[in-house]
Amino acid sequence: MPVPFNDDVAAYExxxxxxxxxxxxxxxxxxxxxxxxxxWQAARKAVVxxxxxxxxxxxxxxxxxxxxxxxxxxxxxxxxxIGEGLNAGARQYGAYIIGGDTGEASDLVIAIALxxxxxxxxxxxxxxxxxxxxxxxxxxxxxxxxxxxxLVHKLEAAGEIKEALTNSILMPNARLKEGLALCRTRAVSxxxxxxxxxxxxxxxxxxxxxxxxxxxxxxxxxxxxxFASANRLDPxxxxxxxxxEYELVLTVKSNMWREVQTAVKRTGGSLFQIGKVTSDSSxxxxxxxxxxxxxxxxxxxxxx
Amino acid sequence: MPVPFNDDVAAYExxxxxxxxxxxxxxxxxxxxxxxxxxWQAARKAVVxxxxxxxxxxxxxxxxxxxxxxxxxxxxxxxxxIGEGLNAGARQYGAYIIGGDTGEASDLVIAIALxxxxxxxxxxxxxxxxxxxxxxxxxxxxxxxxxxxxLVHKLEAAGEIKEALTNSILMPNARLKEGLALCRTRAVSxxxxxxxxxxxxxxxxxxxxxxxxxxxxxxxxxxxxxFASANRLDPxxxxxxxxxEYELVLTVKSNMWREVQTAVKRTGGSLFQIGKVTSDSSxxxxxxxxxxxxxxxxxxxxxx
Numbered sequence: 001m002p003v004p005f006n007d008d009v010a011a012y013e014x015x016x017x018x019x020x021x022x023x024x025x026x027x028x029x030x031x032x033x034x035x036x037x038x039x040w041q042a043a044r045k046a047v048v049x050x051x052x053x054x055x056x057x058x059x060x061x062x063x064x065x066x067x068x069x070x071x072x073x074x075x076x077x078x079x080x081x082i083g084e085g086l087n088a089g090a091r092q093y094g095a096y097i098i099g100g101d102t103g104e105a106s107d108l109v110i111a112i113a114l115x116x117x118x119x120x121x122x123x124x125x126x127x128x129x130x131x132x133x134x135x136x137x138x139x140x141x142x143x144x145x146x147x148x149x150x151l152v153h154k155l156e157a158a159g160e161i162k163e164a165l166t167n168s169i170l171m172p173n174a175r176l177k178e179g180l181a182l183c184r185t186r187a188v189s190x191x192x193x194x195x196x197x198x199x200x201x202x203x204x205x206x207x208x209x210x211x212x213x214x215x216x217x218x219x220x221x222x223x224x225x226x227f228a229s230a231n232r233l234d235p236x237x238x239x240x241x242x243x244x245e246y247e248l249v250l251t252v253k254s255n256m257w258r259e260v261q262t263a264v265k266r267t268g269g270s271l272f273q274i275g276k277v278t279s280d281s282s283x284x285x286x287x288x289x290x291x292x293x294x295x296x297x298x299x300x301x302x303x304x
Numbered sequence: 305m306p307v308p309f310n311d312d313v314a315a316y317e318x319x320x321x322x323x324x325x326x327x328x329x330x331x332x333x334x335x336x337x338x339x340x341x342x343x344w345q346a347a348r349k350a351v352v353x354x355x356x357x358x359x360x361x362x363x364x365x366x367x368x369x370x371x372x373x374x375x376x377x378x379x380x381x382x383x384x385x386i387g388e389g390l391n392a393g394a395r396q397y398g399a400y401i402i403g404g405d406t407g408e409a410s411d412l413v414i415a416i417a418l419x420x421x422x423x424x425x426x427x428x429x430x431x432x433x434x435x436x437x438x439x440x441x442x443x444x445x446x447x448x449x450x451x452x453x454x455l456v457h458k459l460e461a462a463g464e465i466k467e468a469l470t471n472s473i474l475m476p477n478a479r480l481k482e483g484l485a486l487c488r489t490r491a492v493s494x495x496x497x498x499x500x501x502x503x504x505x506x507x508x509x510x511x512x513x514x515x516x517x518x519x520x521x522x523x524x525x526x527x528x529x530x531f532a533s534a535n536r537l538d539p540x541x542x543x544x545x546x547x548x549e550y551e552l553v554l555t556v557k558s559n560m561w562r563e564v565q566t567a568v569k570r571t572g573g574s575l576f577q578i579g580k581v582t583s584d585s586s587x588x589x590x591x592x593x594x595x596x597x598x599x600x601x602x603x604x605x606x607x608x
Contacts, residue, residue, distance in 0.1 A: 001402065010403030012367050014421060020324055024369040024417040025405040032407075063316050065328040067415050098305065099314030101329040103336075106411045111371050113328040113417030117318060 006208070007126050008053035008192065011118070019118045021059045025050050026067075026111035032244075033108065034151040034169060039078050040085035041170050046110035047089025049195060052174035052246040054116055056193040057123045058183020060176075061095040065113040069105025082110070093176050124183050124191035129209035129251040133189050133277040136260075138175045138248045138269055141198050142224025142235060143168035145242035155231050161223040168245070175248045177267040182248070185263050187256035189277075194247045197299035199240040201249040202283050209251075212280030215294070217287070219272045236285075243299020251277050310512070311430050312357035312496060315422070325363045325420040325427070329354050333412035336548075338455040338473060343382050343412075344389035345474050350414035351393025353499060356478035356550040358420055360497040361427045362487020364480075365399040369417040373409025386414070397480050428487050428495035433513035433555035437493050437581040440564075442479045442552040442573055445502050446528025446539060447472035449546035459535055465527040472549070479552045481571040486552070489567050491560035493581075498551045501603035503544040505553040506587050513555075516584030519598070521591070523576045540589075547603020555581050 002019055003011040011019040027033070027046035037045070047064060054061045066086055070079065090097050095114070129135075147169035149155040150162060157165055175193075182188050190209050194201045202213050220239045228235035252260045257273070264271040278284075283294040306323055307315040315323040331337070331350035341349070351368060358365045370390055374383065394401050399418070433439075451473035453459040454466060461469055479497075486492050494513050498505045506517050524543045532539035556564045561577070568575040582588075587598040 003403075005403060007403075010367070010369055012402065012419065014318070014322075014324075018318075020318075020419065022367075022369050022403065022417060022419055024328065024371040024403075024415060026330075026371040026373055026407060026409075026413065026415050028373050028407060028409040028413070030408070030410050063314070063326075065314055065326050065417065067328040067330040069330055069332050069413060098316065099307075099309060099311075099326065099328075103330060103332055104334070105330075105332040105413065106334050107409065109330065109332070109373060109409065109413050109415075111328060111330050111413075111415030111417075113326060113369065113415075115316065115324065115326055115419075 002120050003123060003125065004127065009057050009059065013120060017120045019120050021116040021118050022113065023050050023053050024111060024113040026109055029108035034148060036151055037170050039081040042108065043082040043085030043110060044089035045172055046112050047086055048172050048174050048246065050112045050114045051093045051176060052193045052195060054114060055174045055176040055179030056191050056248050058179050059116040059118045059123065060180060061093055061114050061116045063096045063098040063115050064090050066097060066100035067111040068100065068102045069109030070102060071106060071108055072104065093174060122183065124188045126190055126192050126204055127208035129190035129205050129211050129277045131211055131277050131279040132254055133251040134254050134257050134273050135213055135251050135275040135277060136271050136273050137219060138178045138264065138271060140219045140221040141239035141245060141247065142242060143221045144245040145238035146224050146227040157227050157230065161226055164223045165227060172244065172246050174246050175269065178264050178269040179248055181263045181267045182250060182260065185256065185260045187253045187260050189251045189253060191248055191250035194245045194249050195243060197241050197243045198249065199294050200296065200298035203296040205249065205251060206281065206283060212278040213275055213283045214278050215275040215283065215285040217274055219274060240294060241297055241299060306424055307427060307429065308431065313361050313363065317424060321424045323422045323424050325422050326417065327354050327357050328415060328417040330413055330415035338452060340455055341474050343385040347386040347389030347414060348393035349476055350416050351390055352476050352478050352550065354416045354418045355397045355480060356497045356499060358418060359478045359480040359483030360495050360552050362483050363420040363422045363427065364484060365397055365418050365420045367400045367402040367419050368394050370401060370404035371415040372404065372406045373413030374406060375410060375412055376408065397478060426487065428492045430494055430496050430508055431512035433494040433509050433515050433581045435515055435581050435583040436558055437555040438558050438561050438577050439517055439555050439579040439581060440575050440577050441523060442482045442568065442575060444523045444525040445543035445549060445551065446546060447525045448549040449542035450528050450531040461531050461534065465530055468527045469531060476548065476550050478550050479573065482568050482573040483552055485567045485571045486554060486564065489560065489564045491557045491564050493555045493557060495552055495554035498549045498553050499547060501545050501547045502553065503598050504600065504602035506598065507600040509553065509555060510585065510587060516582040517579055517587045518582050519579040519587065519589040521578055523578060544598060545601055545603060
């Protein structure tokens with residue numbers, strides 16, 4: 001298979017060198033829709049979370065199909081909102097909703113099937129990181145952890161940062177432009193998105209590539225730092241074990257770093273170095289002379 | 305779009321004349337898994353119901369992606385059963401499971417995204433039936449209605465027919481060989497499967513094609529006749545308003561009827577004429593001189 005079974009997307013070679021790229025993942029209200037998220041936002045998120053996986057592989061999504069499981073208490077306006085949210089999510093990234101099916105379910109379920117095309121051998125995969133490669137991310141972390149604590153656990157935050165934190169959950173964005181630009185550089189040795197948390201993503205790259213990672217710094221969002229300090233939380237915990245965060249986590253051949261960073265900047269995005277790939281098999285965080293091993297702990301969906 | 309939005313599959317033209325064909329539909333335990341259906345059977349059914357839509361369009365499924373929503377009470381053996389059922393459903397029809405994603409849900413949800421390829425202009429669509437065309441089906445009806453009444457409503461049936469009736473629900477089959485053969489004849493003017501009931505399918509073809517249908521006979525399964533008689537039910541009701549039944553319902557140019565029937569027989573299948581397309585807009589059932597209008601009533605998923 002052109003893409004290993006456990007990667008973020010699946011691919012099929014239709015004609016020599018040409019791949020159809022497919023992805024399906026579902027949003028389930030119970031675990032993926034926090035309080036205060038509207039149906040429009042939930043539907044948009046269902047699309048965005050699938051597009052994020054395409055972004056991590058460097059593939060432009062072309063079209064999406066939707067399979068909806070609708071609880072009985074939804075009315076026509078609700079379903080319209082869902083339709084508009086789906087469309088907004090797709091159009092934001094240049095894709096179209098081209099079909100779908102609707103049924104009844106106890107809980108709102110939105111399954112998206114995403115389709116795109118790529119040339120064989122060009123996709124960024126989870127495997128491929130080599131010792132010496134630079135580990136990088138497309139943004140800062142921790143906002144979604146904080147946002148969920150506000151929305152679900154009702155922690156407080158000052159007005160000026162509250163919106164940024166909750167918005168990171170309610171209106172997530174996929175790093176598609178960045179992913180496409182990264183893929184074109186041919187200098188990315190491994191990539192994944194951070195939807196299950198930064199720590200989990202690092203472990204996935206390490207596991208799939210048979211390498212370790214030494215983290216030098218954690219790019220934490222300023223709002224997350226402030227939230228952590230006001231609530232006596234560890235900002236590094238927020239950044240490492242968050243989730244529902246759609247940054248890309250990747251490794252880059254070190255001699256190409258400048259070029260790759262420039263390519264991402266040209267899209268209007270950012271690329272931060274956070275560490276290096278090692279020949280070890282563990283994820284070590286070195287800060288102020290202290291070495292901490294980062295456990296392979298993932299983000300656990302919040303519960304109602 | 306090469307296939308109208310409301311048809312059974314969606315398609316995208318990748319290169320001139322070449323279509324990628326996609327379908328997604330989900331099975332939800334609450335409405336799609338009757339009592340006594342094993343997890344293996346439920347998973348297999350999730351694949352078969354999607355393949356049935358490919359069959360109705362005349363497209364060979366190539367690969368499938370699965371998105372699973374799993375309730376917490378399932379253990380590893382359960383999930384293995386689901387995996388094996390998915391695989392059995394795909395392999396029976398020559399397709400492969402090439403990827404997927406897993407999450408938590410209150411109720412078991414299995415969303416399948418199916419992928420295939422076709423040449424533009426060759427797919428059988430819901431629209432296209434013309435007055436004078438022959439209306440045909442690939443099998444007899446009523447077994448699933450009876451089967452659900454046994455499984456869900458605990459009606460009784462004699463031992464020798466009970467298994468055939470419940471099996472029609474627990475181990476459904478898609479008419480893929482028939483659909484592919486029908487498509488190759490180029491003589492099918494419209495087609496759909498009967499998963500929402502025969503009456504519903506006839507209405508869909510009529511609506512999409514802007515025609516009416518005059519039914520001359522209803523092909524009712526012998527076991528369904530016997531079950532109806534023992535339980536004082538109307539066998540025609542069982543046949544018309546059943547569901548979870550995966551026969552194909554289609555219209556054929558009348559001068560090509562023999563040829564089309566032969567093509568289906570060569571696959572080991574059957575093709576029964578049940579009526580004719582009219583220029584009217586209603587579905588009329590004429591039997592023993594009585595004309596009854598068939599209402600556009602669909603199969604309603606059974607409730608727990």
